[in-house]
Amino acid sequence: MGKIAWFILFGVVLISCKKDAGEEHHLNFKKPKVEGTLITFADDTTASFFMTQPIESADLQAEFSVPARVVATVMVSSENPGQNLILFDNPDLTSNYTRLLQHLANIQQIQDVLIKQRTIELERMIDLQKHGAASGRDVLEAQTALALERTNLINEKTSLLEHETMLKLGGFSTGALRKARPNTIWVISEIADNQISKVKSGEQCKITFASFPNEIFTGRIEDIGDVVDNVTRLLKLRISIVNPDHRLKAGMFGTTRFGLKEGKFLTVPIESLVTVQGQNYVFVKKSLLEFERRTVSIGQQANNHIIIFDGIKEHEQVVIKGTMQLKGLSFGY
16 A cells, blocks of 8 residues: 555545644544555544545536637518528638529520520521421521530530539538528638537527627528538538628637537546546445446536546446546555
8 A cells, every 4th residue: 555645545534634622632543454456444534534425317408619700691682572691701602602693693594595595586586497488508507506505504504503513611601692691790600520420400509709808799500511622531511600690700710519418327526537557446435435347438528527438327326526536545555
């Protein structure tokens, strides 16, 4: 048994003992017995120094936070009230969105007007040729004109795909951009790929901004990205926030906090856990004078607790104060 650990424990217990006024107490401490993983104290005065609490399983609520950035604001266009005006913090995204809108307009014009016109003209020329009122050259020219519009449609869709891809990599979809609600903002936050299963589209989150440090804004996860960065292993989340007073601006930085329901688990306070040579342990109170060292398998940290998968049972008393002293006694430090 380590002498240093025992002397430290002796000193702590000695200081914690109270003296009645005018009366002197002579304390006679005996060293605890250490047999394998079991520590047995000779008196309850020393043993009472170690505080414990019963371990119970519960639905665990965890929280983690990630950086946030306002990447776009949605406003009503003063020139065209029927069209939203989207202000991006990134000029490249602005350019991609502008060109995307132009290609969408071109595609609609070609599909709904030009191709229909060329198809009608071709059908008319074929009918006229049957009645001897048009030549084969006239039919060929009508066919060429229709083929040209179909080629233009393919080219426009190809160009549209390029800009749509760039916007998607930036965290946006064409549908979301076109259906955006006025007086809202979009925030992009990035989470590690091993956290993907813990967030879902439609869930709420809390966001604070450096510009308004004392306010908490509620956002909604609109979309989870489709691409994990192969270097950072991060994935983009697009979050919308109602912004009727236009206080939040594109380019602002903040922090997004996600409250996660982890499930029903046994947990212990962080101060209950000790680690020796890569192995994790807690100490369980077996009786008034006995404490047992247990090897435990742990999960992730949730707030100030650690998930325990194996090694202790529900309702057992785990030491929450004096853990380091028991560690020293148990391992002979």
